[in-house]
Amino acid sequence: MSTIRVRFEPAGFEVDARPGEAIMDITDFNPGAEVPYSCRAATCGTCRVEVLEGRAALSVADSYEREVLEMFGDTPDRVRLCCQARLVDGNVERVTLKVCED
Numbered sequence: 791m792s793t794i795r796v797r798f799e800p801a802g803f804e805v806d807a808r809p810g811e812a813i814m815d816i817t818d819f820n821p822g823a824e825v826p827y828s829c830r831a832a833t834c835g836t837c838r839v840e841v842l843e844g845r846a847a848l849s850v851a852d853s854y855e856r857e858v859l860e861m862f863g864d865t866p867d868r869v870r871l872c873c874q875a876r877l878v879d880g881n882v883e884r885v886t887l888k889v890c891e892d
């Protein structure tokens with residue numbers, strides 16, 4: 791199984807991960823990623839990140855995640871919730887996620 795390099799902005803933190811891993815688990819193990827969480831259950835939108843690179847390596851957003859993104863005027867092709875997204879084998883070597891500021 792391939793390795794995916796996941797970069798978090800604005801922290802500039804990078805870590806190697808594998809398809810199947812949840813982004814929330816990756817950031818819990820790597821506080822240097824500096825992704826903020828609150829509800830951890832697709833309710834608050836605190837963990838929103840802009841997908842700058844590697845969208846194909848992220849799991850498809852379910853209806854709960856889509857609903858939260860909609861509340862912020864976002865769509866899953868541009869923004870994801872770190873408490874919901876998981877890495878998948880999308881034939882992508884790099885993913886870059888940027889914490890939303892608002």
Ligand code: FES
Pocket residue numbers: 826827828829830831832833834835836837838858871872873874
């Ligand atoms: S932490 Fe609340 S939506 Fe992700």
